[in-house]
Amino acid sequence: MSDLTDLYQEVILDHNRQPRNFGELVGADHKARGHNPLCGDQLNVYVTLAGGGVIEDVRFDGSGCAISKASASLMTEAVKGKTLADAETLFKSFHELLTGDPSVHAAASTELGKLAVFEGVREFPVRVKCATLAWHTLHAALSGDTERVSTES
Amino acid sequence: MTIDTIPKTDAKKAPAAFDVERIRKDFPALSLSVYGKPLAYLDNAATSQKPESVIEAEANWYRESCANVHRGVHALSVRATAAYEGARRKLQGFVNAADAREIVFVKGTTDAVNLVASTFAKSRLDPGDEVLITGLEHHSNIVPWQLVCEERGAKLRVARLNDDGEVDMEEFERLLSSRTKMVAVSHISNSLGTINPVERMIELAHARDVPVMIDGAQAAPHKRIDVQALGCEFYAISSHKMFGPTGVGALYGRLDLLASMRPYQGGGEMIRTVSFESTEYAEPPARFEAGTPNIAGAVGFGAAVDYLLAIGLDKIEAYEEGLLAYATEKLSAVPGVRLIGTARHKAAVLSFVIDDVHAHDVGTILDQEGVAIRTGHHCAQPVMDRYGVPATSRASLAFYNTREEVDRLIAGLAKIREVFGV
Numbered sequence: 102m103s104d105l106t107d108l109y110q111e112v113i114l115d116h117n118r119q120p121r122n123f124g125e126l127v128g129a130d131h132k133a134r135g136h137n138p139l140c141g142d143q144l145n146v147y148v149t150l151a152g153g154g155v156i157e158d159v160r161f162d163g164s165g166c167a168i169s170k171a172s173a174s175l176m177t178e179a180v181k182g183k184t185l186a187d188a189e190t191l192f193k194s195f196h197e198l199l200t201g202d203p204s205v206h207a208a209a210s211t212e213l214g215k216l217a218v219f220e221g222v223r224e225f226p227v228r229v230k231c232a233t234l235a236w237h238t239l240h241a242a243l244s245g246d247t248e249r250v251s252t253e254s
Numbered sequence: 255m256t257i258d259t260i261p262k263t264d265a266k267k268a269p270a271a272f273d274v275e276r277i278r279k280d281f282p283a284l285s286l287s288v289y290g291k292p293l294a295y296l297d298n299a300a301t302s303q304k305p306e307s308v309i310e311a312e313a314n315w316y317r318e319s320c321a322n323v324h325r326g327v328h329a330l331s332v333r334a335t336a337a338y339e340g341a342r343r344k345l346q347g348f349v350n351a352a353d354a355r356e357i358v359f360v361k362g363t364t365d366a367v368n369l370v371a372s373t374f375a376k377s378r379l380d381p382g383d384e385v386l387i388t389g390l391e392h393h394s395n396i397v398p399w400q401l402v403c404e405e406r407g408a409k410l411r412v413a414r415l416n417d418d419g420e421v422d423m424e425e426f427e428r429l430l431s432s433r434t435k436m437v438a439v440s441h442i443s444n445s446l447g448t449i450n451p452v453e454r455m456i457e458l459a460h461a462r463d464v465p466v467m468i469d470g471a472q473a474a475p476h477k478r479i480d481v482q483a484l485g486c487e488f489y490a491i492s493s494h495k496m497f498g499p500t501g502v503g504a505l506y507g508r509l510d511l512l513a514s515m516r517p518y519q520g521g522g523e524m525i526r527t528v529s530f531e532s533t534e535y536a537e538p539p540a541r542f543e544a545g546t547p548n549i550a551g552a553v554g555f556g557a558a559v560d561y562l563l564a565i566g567l568d569k570i571e572a573y574e575e576g577l578l579a580y581a582t583e584k585l586s587a588v589p590g591v592r593l594i595g596t597a598r599h600k601a602a603v604l605s606f607v608i609d610d611v612h613a614h615d616v617g618t619i620l621d622q623e624g625v626a627i628r629t630g631h632h633c634a635q636p637v638m639d640r641y642g643v644p645a646t647s648r649a650s651l652a653f654y655n656t657r658e659e660v661d662r663l664i665a666g667l668a669k670i671r672e673v674f675g676v
């Protein structure tokens with residue numbers, strides 16, 4: 102049986118209460134708006150890129166459940182200073198952690214660092230979209246696809 | 255056409271007093287466990303659980319009467335037709351329509367609203383005309399009207415809600431004008447529980463010769479419906495919210511109006527004669543039932559109506575009122591909880607928000623405790639916007655729910671505070 106404390110890890114609760122990099126990034130050169138119609142979560146992700154495709158700064162705002170807010174917060178910490186390619190790879194590993202074959206993702210969790218706290222989400226399939234919303238939105242912002250992102254598309 | 259009279263209640267089956275424990279035994283799903291805990295099913299506004307009699311009626315139809323309707327000469331087809339038309343007469347009795355031909359079997363309330371919007375309303379709307387709805391409507395009583403308004407160059411007007419979730423009746427009256435060609439309102443709101451003063455709304459609309467459609471999806475499982483007393487032109491209900499099968503519903507329409515309306519969809523069953531040059535349409539209700547209908551669903555729907563009438567809607571309403579009062583008191587006493595929807599006349603729907611905890615997290619934690627509620631916008635985004643919340647948690651009760659289940663909801667909320675430390 103899945104346990105609530107696996108889902109609501111202390112780190113997640115902390116980032117929910119005090120999200121990092123929260124608030125609009127003025128002068129962002131990339132941004133996108135994400136929406137999860139199932140629960141009404143809405144968030145904006147803002148990015149400024151430095152030369153060489155490095156994520157110089159990234160912030161988010163909006164409203165959402167604990168999982169989506171904490172995921173956005175931890176994501177901003179994880180990708181800041183990374184190249185676009187590295188951020189994409191991280192997204193893939195993160196996605197794998199939530200939805201993939203558990204025997205495969207064991208290796209991936211080292212590279213995920215703090216993001217591994219979301220492992221418990223895989224036991225709550227309806228919440229996977231909450232955890233990935235920020236990432237999908239970041240992806241949209243970086244691929245210049247500034248249309249609204251929806252988890253239902 | 256002869257009209258069979260249907261007994262309002264079956265005296266033999268009706269329990270003497272309201273015996274909720276005995277009623278619960280009729281519903282197999284109510285003895286399920288989830289995560290090792292007994293299920294407390296408090297999501298009845300989304301859909302309801304089904305009594306054994308409904309499940310059996312549908313299964314038995316497949317076992318013993320399965321054939322197409324209105325087509326065959328053989329014994330089973332005759333039996334199937336009798337069962338299907340029998341269900342129609344049960345629905346007639348349930349809403350107290352004057353004539354069984356006023357009952358059209360549809361997929362559900364959504365389908366019924368689309369039917370009326372795209373046939374009846376479409377032919378009456380001219381550019382500049384208006385359709386009036388209210389601020390508490392379900393998306394299914396908004397979007398079909400938007401579509402037809404857009405197509406006809408007409409305008410959708412919306413009567414606002416006050417802070418308690420009641421329609422502002424002064425505004426409702428003010429918005430009724432010579433341009434208004436249709437009024438469409440919910441009898442009961444699925445997101446707020448508000449019981450609309452539909453009698454008054456119909457009276458006001460009729461004073462200006464405006465026809466009225468009532469979305470009764472949330473009313474039919476809780477209240478006695480009498481379309482003749484109401485005098486509305488159309489009334490829509492969904493079987494699945496009334497302890498019947500999914501995929502079927504009923505549209506009541508006044509016979510003279512149905513007879514004047516163009517078909518909704520073309521196909522088999524809805525015609526009298528067809529040639530490649532022209533087609534003569536069947537009389538209602540067949541005109542609006544193109545193709546093979548959901549026969550088994552209709553039969554199960556009939557069984558659900560029998561079940562509700564055997565208990566008695568007046569008893570159901572009284573019991574639920576008590577349960578609502580209990581739940582409202584308990585929920586209001588939980589620190590940090592704010593009820594959304596505090597109308598004076600309310601059905602047993604409790605929408606609420608908790609300080610600093612998103613509805614989605616509330617839903618997950620309660621689920622782990624075996625308590626099933628719904629979280630989100632409840633297909634009523636304008637209602638969420640009106641109260642400035644992205645989503646609510648909603649417990650919606652039925653006559654088979656108990657005070658113990660309400661207590662488990664309250665205990666689950668304490669658990670949330672524990673997890674979130676709020």
Ligand SMILES: Cc1ncc(COP(=O)(O)O)c(C=O)c1O
Binds near residue numbers: 299365442
């Ligand atoms: C008030 C109201 N109207 C309409 C509907 C739509 O009913 P259905 O999905 O059965 O077509 C619902 C169901 O959620 C409802 O609550």
